[in-house]
Amino acid sequence: MELTTLLQQLINGLSIGSVYAIFALGYTLIFSILGIINFAHGAVFTMGAYFTYALIGSRFGFNGIFANAQLPFGLPFPLALIAGGVLAGLVGVLIERTTFRPLRRRGADPLLTLVSSLGMAVALVNLIQYFVGAEAYSYPSSVLAGLPPSINFGTPEKPLIVRTVQIVIAIISLIILVGLTLFINKTKTGRALRAVSEDGTTASLLGINTDRLIVLTFFISGFVGGIAGTLVGLSVTITGPYFGIAFGLKGLAVIVLGGMGNIPGAVLGGLVIGIAENLLPASAVAYKDAIAFAILFIVLLVRPQGILGRAQITKV
């Protein structure tokens, strides 16, 4: 591989890897607090992408209940991105209220919560299909108005062309990562979150409102998931209601690789998988989708606690 090609693939990998990272953070936050994987996270990701699509004033296709529907206004893309994230966050809160909280109150087996959140994912994804059909949607290229489609960082003889979309994605992801890290480490609420993730019972004895923090966690998780959905939709397309499910599975590989419930681990895992997928030689590119899962399988066998995770000691 030539050096410029290598660099180009590296940048592609970093860009998609940073989206993996923020998406996986949604899983990690919930796992660190509840010790449960929210399998509906992939569906929230999809919803974020569709919300943003609707908010920028685009028209839906001719299938579904909302055939040819279009909002009477169109928000500028950055606003729509944030609003889409907020709506996705609210969906996350709704999921917590309807499936996680009743089961938690009952002290149910985590397996039941897993199945329940899977059921929610199936329902949400098919609701999208029921409302707006199964076709693929692309954001109009005008959302990045004023920016050139790609920038050449190399010389005319040795081009190193990077799509502007990828730079935008990397920057937005970076902002979210930094913001979230600051929030968790520097604010009072963030400290409370860490206390709950360390030991929920003790935290509630110390006067921390655990239920409110759990709702907040689901909101943040849904928010970053929704933003990730929009960013992936921007980079490729929204391939249909199911596109979040496949992405959701990859997110699982990311959090296992980094260490479940470990925030820097999720970031590291996202970048590693993003880069690994893009450094694949051209002859093996058909296997790109298997990379994340091959890594997941191997990590689970060799180092189940992940790169940055702590090994759990089984207490008797």
Next chain:
Amino acid sequence: MDQFITTYGFLIIMMMLQAVLALSLYLPLMAGQLSLATPGFFAIGGYVAAVLSTQKFLPAPGTTFPEPLQSFVTWLATVFPLTPTGQGFPIGLVLVEMVIGGLLCGLVAILIGLPALRLRGIYLALATIAFVEVLRVVSLNLPITGGAIGIFGIPQPFPTDATKFSYIVIALPFLLLCMAYVYRLERSRVGRAFIALREDELAATAMGINPTYHKVLAFAMGAVMAGMAGAMTAHVLNTWNARQGTFDASILILAYVIIGGSRTFLGPVVGALLLTALPEVLRQVAGIDGLPDFLAAFLRDGRLVIYGFLIAFGVLSFPQGLLTPELLKRKKKASAPLPPTGGG
């Protein structure tokens, strides 16, 4: 009756095959292992049947099989008089494919199971999801599995039966055998060891139960069932591709077991039969006259939405599943002529 079979024959066959898949997920769960690998083994079994029947077992029209195989087929035809050797693909060979598919899956299960079953709970579930996904991508790319198109034109034992209901001669005995097997297993030493591992692995180990051996055994038994079901499904569907073994299928099969009840073998079977029939039932309900249009439309097109909500909230209403051992026992007690003596 004919009308009924024409409409629902295919659905009934599918319900039975899904019930076997539910049992295949129930087996590792009996030993406390949440494995979502069933669709992977189902896919392997299907590919075995598809490849064997389209490339190895199929003689050119008007000719016979190459020699050792032909006498074997003739012999099978005497053992299974149903085999319509002249017109369709021999049933005996379908059974042979099921056995080969099942054995291969069992072997694969032992190979993956030995390292993977050290993992617990959600980690094992994730590892098995990874197995299913890797398998899916690999089968999309290998020439022998037909790539993205898959394998089609899988020979039919009942070429004249468009409803596929004739498959009942294999599907029903197959399901009943699997059920009988798990029923007996639950009451055998090995089955009790599985259950002991599920309830308390540490205590079970202290009692001299080898956890690795029993977990891998449960996993492999489930894999054999899934592989056999896959081999048969390939014939029923007439075509096989990478979409057969996906994560969606894992969820669905898990839902059968959880909703049906995960502590008695009847639970998964009932769950699978009900949930597989559900979309069809909803379609029928939507056809009732006098329903408001929007409701009928929702029942028809939003079936999967209802399905998802049923799984999500069914878990809330029936945390133990529809069928529990206690429920079954109470029934038995009620019908018993004498009250059970104490201590039992």
